Amino acid sequence: MWKVFALLSAFFAALTAIxxxxxxxxxxSNLATAIRTSVILVLTWAIALAVPHxxxxxxxxxxxxxxxxxxxxxxxxxxxxxxxxxxxxxxDASKVAPIDKLSVVFVIVLGMLFLHEPADxxxxxxxxxxxxGSLVILx
Numbered sequence: 444m445w446k447v448f449a450l451l452s453a454f455f456a457a458l459t460a461i462x463x464x465x466x467x468x469x470x471x472s473n474l475a476t477a478i479r480t481s482v483i484l485v486l487t488w489a490i491a492l493a494v495p496h497x498x499x500x501x502x503x504x505x506x507x508x509x510x511x512x513x514x515x516x517x518x519x520x521x522x523x524x525x526x527x528x529x530x531x532x533x534x535d536a537s538k539v540a541p542i543d544k545l546s547v548v549f550v551i552v553l554g555m556l557f558l559h560e561p562a563d564x565x566x567x568x569x570x571x572x573x574x575x576g577s578l579v580i581l582x
Contacts, residue, residue: 457540463528464536472528480524538580545577 467475496504505513523546530539551570554560562570 460536460540464531467532472532476524476528542577548574
């Protein structure tokens with residue numbers, strides 16, 4: 444089931460790039476990010492409150508560690524989005540989005556280093572192809 448959600452994530456990320464490229468035209472990229480983030484805030488809270496908490500409990504079940512890493516993740520997401528929208532404002536979506544996907548390569552490396560996740564040959568080849576594609580666009 445995770446593969447279905449991963450493919451849906453990729454599809455919606457593609458839509459995000461195209462829709463954001465049009466939406467950021469002629470306005471400040473930070474304002475565009477703030478508007479987008481506000482929509483996400485309302486949508487995710489509506490879903491979080493409407494859908495039963497499967498296997499993890501609600502807010503009361505969160506530990507200090509959960510809070511810390513979720514807040515840090517939120518800060519990283521915000522910085523990523525601000526940079527992404529600025530890049531979309533300045534460059535072509537067809538070039539910005541593939542370079543943004545270098546995040547996959549960073550996740551593979553950081554996952555191996557900090558989470559001790561295995562990197563089987565398929566993961567390494569896939570990451571290498573993403574790296575190669577991004578380098579072609581960058582250089």
